[in-house]
Amino acid sequence: xxxxxxxxxxxxxxxxxxxxxxxxxxxxxxxxxxxxxxxxxxxxxxxxxxxxxxxxxxxx
Amino acid sequence: xxxxxxxxxxxxxxxxxxxxxxxxxxxxxxxxxxxxxxxxxxxxxxxxxxxxxxxxxxxxxxxxxxxxxxxxxxxxxxxxxxxxxxxxxxxxxxxxxxxxxxxxxxxxxxxxxxxxxxxxxxxxxxxxxxxxxxxxxxxxxxxxxxxxxxxxxxxxxxxx
Numbered sequence: 001x002x003x004x005x006x007x008x009x010x011x012x013x014x015x016x017x018x019x020x021x022x023x024x025x026x027x028x029x030x031x032x033x034x035x036x037x038x039x040x041x042x043x044x045x046x047x048x049x050x051x052x053x054x055x056x057x058x059x060x
Numbered sequence: 061x062x063x064x065x066x067x068x069x070x071x072x073x074x075x076x077x078x079x080x081x082x083x084x085x086x087x088x089x090x091x092x093x094x095x096x097x098x099x100x101x102x103x104x105x106x107x108x109x110x111x112x113x114x115x116x117x118x119x120x121x122x123x124x125x126x127x128x129x130x131x132x133x134x135x136x137x138x139x140x141x142x143x144x145x146x147x148x149x150x151x152x153x154x155x156x157x158x159x160x161x162x163x164x165x166x167x168x169x170x171x172x173x174x175x176x177x178x179x180x181x182x183x184x185x186x187x188x189x190x191x192x193x194x195x196x197x198x199x200x201x202x203x204x205x206x207x208x209x210x211x212x213x214x215x216x217x218x219x220x
Contacts, residue, residue, distance in 0.1 A: 024106075032076050
């Protein structure tokens with residue numbers, strides 16, 4: 001964590017909370033889905049339905 | 061024996077998924093007040109430590125994979141969008157080099173950034189709530205949408 005006043009980088013274990021953990025875990029989950037997502041498949045669905053986000057969310 | 065790209069890809073997905081599950085198990089253990097070594101938690105979850113670095117690495121790997129597979133000329137609009145957003149996320153995660161180069165922080169970021177770093181996703185939108193909260197909601201809605209099934213299998217996730 002960067003201390004803006006001292007400008008030093010350090011691990012502040014006293015301020016490390018489960019909130020930090022949950023945030024990182026959420027980012028990691030999003031990265032996972034970005035990694036495994038099949039972009040070609042997504043694009044074909046979007047092209048087929050021509051309705052962008054609506055196609056992604058409500059395609060059946 | 062020749063290693064196939066597809067095998068490496070599958071191995072990467074499995075390792076990524078396994079580490080994700082491991083992270084969630086640790087998270088449950090912490091939330092249930094079970095004893096977990098603090099050093100391990102910091103090593104995995106603190107800013108700029110393993111999970112954050114791996115998030116950026118995996119996005120970078122995916123971008124390189126797309127570029128190698130299709131070449132610049134074969135990219136679709138969605139590929140360009142993914143690459144653009146991916147580079148943006150990688151930049152945001154290390155605060156556009158602020159974590160490494162320690163350049164002076166402008167007064168705007170000192171006043172308006174929750175973590176006092178040069179990034180957009182931690183800008184305050186209301187009290188101490190950062191902009192990333194909205195991004196997370198959008199991402200969760202998008203991820204949830206990938207679970208919608210059709211006859212031929214999952215909508216977005218690979219069928220194998």
